[in-house]
Amino acid sequence: MKPIVLITLTVIAAAATAVPRAQENVGKTHVLVDEIIAKRAANAGATVPVNSPDPNPRLVIENFFTTKVDHFNPQNAEEWTLRYFSMPDFYRPGGPILIFLGGWTAIVPWMIDSSSLIYEIAEELHGAVYAFESRFYGESKITENMSTDNLRLLSTDQILADLAEFVTYLKRTVLKNEFAHVLVAGAEYGGGLATWFRVRYPHLADAAWASSGYQNAIMDFQEFSESWGDSLIEFGSQECYNEIFVAFHVMQNLIDVGLANVLFEKFNICTEIVVDDRIQVMYFFYMLMTSVEIYTLQNRNISDFAEVCDDLTAKDAETAVDAFAKWFNTKFVADLGCVVVDLDEVVEHYSQIDWESDFYREGVRQQLYQKCTEFGWFITTDSDFQPFGNRVMIELHSEICQRVFGDWQSFETMYYGITRANNRFGADSPATTQIHLTNGAADPWRRASITHDLNPYALADVIPRELSSSDIRAISDTDSEELLEVKRRIKSLVASYLFPVNPRTVENVENQSAEEK
Structure with a gap:
């Protein structure tokens, strides 16, 4: 039987x-x-598969951050502890904060280790890179269980408010630089969060990169x-x-x-x-x-x-x-x-x-x-x-x-x-700038994403013969020409959005001036 x-x-x-x-x-x-x-x-x-090898596990550090349980109820002073990962090895004073958003999954080291494109960006821009875990996912357990009553605290608005507090914490307490430039990035729902954070909190994020982001509620x-x-x-x-x-x-x-x-x-x-x-x-x-x-x-x-x-x-x-x-x-x-x-x-x-x-x-x-x-x-x-x-x-x-x-x-x-979600966040036409939007041309989820340029400072790439979020991995010899071109464009645009004068260019100019003297 x-x-x-x-x-x-x-x-x-x-x-x-x-x-x-x-x-x-x-x-x-x-x-x-x-x-x-x-x-x-x-x-x-x-x-990527959860069991993907992590080539540099020692570089990624697990940390915790305390924030409010309910950001929109002033009568509720309860707090909880959110999990995040950090990889600060490349940071130099004046460098940017780069945050990869876990979205609907538990954060894992490969999101920000040397197998990721955001790691390469951090290395080139001398930035500190972090992985941010959404409330109710992974180890970020906010209530005693997931009862329907407790899930009232699970919403995109609450997650974005957590992220706003987290960005402020990194600037003031961790890096001690309130003027640090910030990139938020993510894939799929995390890409939607990156887009919406730039829409709702433009003063806290200088740039965003949404890979196969879910932006349009349907x-x-x-x-x-x-x-x-x-x-x-x-x-x-x-x-x-x-x-x-x-x-x-x-x-x-x-x-x-x-x-x-x-x-x-x-x-x-x-x-x-x-x-x-x-x-x-x-x-x-x-x-x-x-x-x-x-x-x-x-x-x-x-x-x-x-x-x-x-x-x-x-x-x-x-x-x-x-x-x-x-x-x-x-x-x-x-x-x-x-x-x-x-x-x-x-x-x-x-x-x-x-x-x-x-x-x-x-x-x-x-x-x-x-x-x-x-x-x-x-x-x-x-x-x-x-x-x-x-x-x-x-x-x-x-x-x-x-x-x-x-x-x-x-x-x-x-x-x-x-x-309500589309009214708050702009659906497939949000009013935002300094964001780059990428999608795979073969990915059915692109129909809930933004695949067109919004304006000269909010461009979109649709990558031929690719499915979801192929561009978040580090540059590889196996990348197609189209995928390689998009990854290089991401690096260039992120740098230009974070620093109108690219710090890599500044460094080269300074070195050249020193040599001329």
């Missing part, structure tokens, strides 16, 4: 009633839950699957796109004509699909859609598209549905057992509030809360220009938010929060 496996690619609202195929094995279930959540979190927040993020499909055609094949298109539409037709039992057998799910429960049907299709999207994006390697297509277009499957089922069962189930479609169980995992839970370590519950209350970015099949059919709607995500966080969550509260 096979154990049950819970694949939590998302959360859903209704419970499934069906005949169980196997008895649940909790140990096995949690193993694969962690694996799948790690894949999803890697796509949403991290920029309720119905139907553009994601559109762009993913374009990348699949470009780096996989049109035949592969067609196979997925046919597979999903045939699966929809099977459910419509009462043959859901065929999918029950092919996909090795633990319980039958309740065809009268439209939310569960949405969840089933969303699970399948997200699995293939995550698989091609998690490693930031465009060759993964070709790998998936090789599997899906192999001639050993009789139909497109058979080919997709074989790929899915191999990549996400293997020998661990059947796939859980019990929505109550999925919600239960997302409702874990303990700091020691696996969902905390991956930042999954926290990310979901911020999506439900501020940003959306809910992937749907509402566009006709994607291969996944039409069964995944915004209603699914509204139910997710309400089931996990409470009845106060609704479509209206979600829409209000998303509208």
